[in-house]
Amino acid sequence: xxxxxxxxxxxxxxxxxxxxxxxxxxxxxxxxxxxxxxxxxxxxxxxxxxxxxxxxxxxxxxxxxxxxxxxxxxxxxxxxxxxxxxxxxxxxxxxxxxxxxxxxxxxxxxxxxxxxxxxxxxxxxxxxxxxxxxxxxxxxxx
Amino acid sequence: xxxxxxxxxxxxxxxxxxxxxxxxxxxxxxxxxxxxxxxxxxxxxxxxxxxxxxxxxxxxxxxxxxxxxxxxxxxxxxxxxxxxxxxxxxxxxxxxxxxxxxxxxxxxxxxxxxxxxxxxxxxxxxxxxxxxxxxxxxxxxx
Numbered sequence: 001x002x003x004x005x006x007x008x009x010x011x012x013x014x015x016x017x018x019x020x021x022x023x024x025x026x027x028x029x030x031x032x033x034x035x036x037x038x039x040x041x042x043x044x045x046x047x048x049x050x051x052x053x054x055x056x057x058x059x060x061x062x063x064x065x066x067x068x069x070x071x072x073x074x075x076x077x078x079x080x081x082x083x084x085x086x087x088x089x090x091x092x093x094x095x096x097x098x099x100x101x102x103x104x105x106x107x108x109x110x111x112x113x114x115x116x117x118x119x120x121x122x123x124x125x126x127x128x129x130x131x132x133x134x135x136x137x138x139x140x141x142x
Numbered sequence: 143x144x145x146x147x148x149x150x151x152x153x154x155x156x157x158x159x160x161x162x163x164x165x166x167x168x169x170x171x172x173x174x175x176x177x178x179x180x181x182x183x184x185x186x187x188x189x190x191x192x193x194x195x196x197x198x199x200x201x202x203x204x205x206x207x208x209x210x211x212x213x214x215x216x217x218x219x220x221x222x223x224x225x226x227x228x229x230x231x232x233x234x235x236x237x238x239x240x241x242x243x244x245x246x247x248x249x250x251x252x253x254x255x256x257x258x259x260x261x262x263x264x265x266x267x268x269x270x271x272x273x274x275x276x277x278x279x280x281x282x283x284x
Contacts, residue, residue: 012261019259029171031182038180040173043236055261087257090249094185096257107232114231115238117161119154119197 007058010086019092022048030095032060032106034113035084041106042114044071046095058083060097079103149200152228161234164190172237174202174248176255177226183248184256186213188237200225202239221245 022028027045034041044062046054050070053061060081064071074080081099088095105112164170169187176183186204188196192212195203202223206213216222223241230237247254 010262013263016259016261029185031173031185033182040175040182040238042231043171043173086261088259088261089184089256090251090253090258091256094256096182109232111232114233114236115229116232117158117230119158119228119230120152121155 007082009058010055010083012055012086016088017048017051019088020048020051020095021091021093023093027063027065028093028095030060030062030097032081032097032099034101034106035098036100037112039113040115041081041099041101041112044073051095054083054097055086060099074103077103077108079106081106149224151200152197152225154197154228158230159190159193161230162190162193162237163233163235165235169205169207170235170237172202172204172239174223174239174241176243176248177240178242179254181255182257183223183241183243183254186215193237196225196239197228202241216245219245219250221248223248 020028026047028047028051029043030046030051031043032041033039044060045065046061047063050061050063053070053072060073060083062071062073063069080102081097082102083097083099085098086095087098101112104110107114107116109116162170168189170189170193171185172188172193173185174183175181186202187207188203189205192203192205195212195214202215202225204213204215205211222244223239224244225239225241227240228237229240243254246252249256249258251258
């Protein structure tokens with residue numbers, strides 16, 4: 001278990017923040033990727049306010065669409081995601097956070113990644129490790 | 143330049159396809175990740191029909207929300223994405239495709255990844271390479 005890194009805030013400029021485009025509900029999709037493994041862990045949604053909180057607190061804070069409330073990832077589960085870098089795409093309508101995942105994993109099922117199921121009859125398993133990684137393709141699908 | 147891989151179809155089961163949940167507009171977000179580098183390349187949207195086409199043709203086919211038409215990634219640009227594996231998340235409302243990216247890159251700007259811009263004053267650069275990769279964090283931000 002690595003030592004808990006300090007949560008480090010990211011000081012985005014007003015110009016950078018102005019690039020972000022929110023949908024009609026005021027939301028933007030946020031992809032979360034594990035820094036160590038490269039695995040895509042999950043996708044959740046942010047408002048302008050939870051993006052601000054994420055950058056300020058150095059950990060992911062989402063908007064729960066089902067509960068309609070601010071969702072500090074890991075407050076209940078312990079699965080806190082410390083942000084290593086934060087990116088916005090060419091159109092400004094998708095965010096990407098590269099994180100140190102703490103706790104049991106990103107997924108509420110206990111899996112490291114929410115994408116543990118694959119279409120087809122292949123080995124499935126968590127995606128996201130590069131081809132050169134010998135662990136690539138290790139099956140975790142139920 | 144690696145040899146062009148054959149496009150390989152993925153035979154999803156009806157049970158797997160029934161897990162996918164579409165939003166009120168009949169769309170589901172689809173994350174695309176590079177198989178070789180682990181980089182997150184882009185996010186686009188699929189309908190049930192373009193998901194079916196993607197699995198059948200073994201290359202990503204999206205729904206262009208701006209043009210309101212089927213968008214076979216790479217037909218114009220040459221930046222075809224051959225699917226290595228296709229995943230759906232725990233809630234069934236996000237897809238992940240691990241691909242072999244051909245052509246100049248995934249982004250219409252010519253960048254390998256659409257997430258070439260980072261918040262803050264850090265090195266920025268394309269995210270997604272694992273920490274053990276010496277190329278991690280190489281800056282490409284403009």
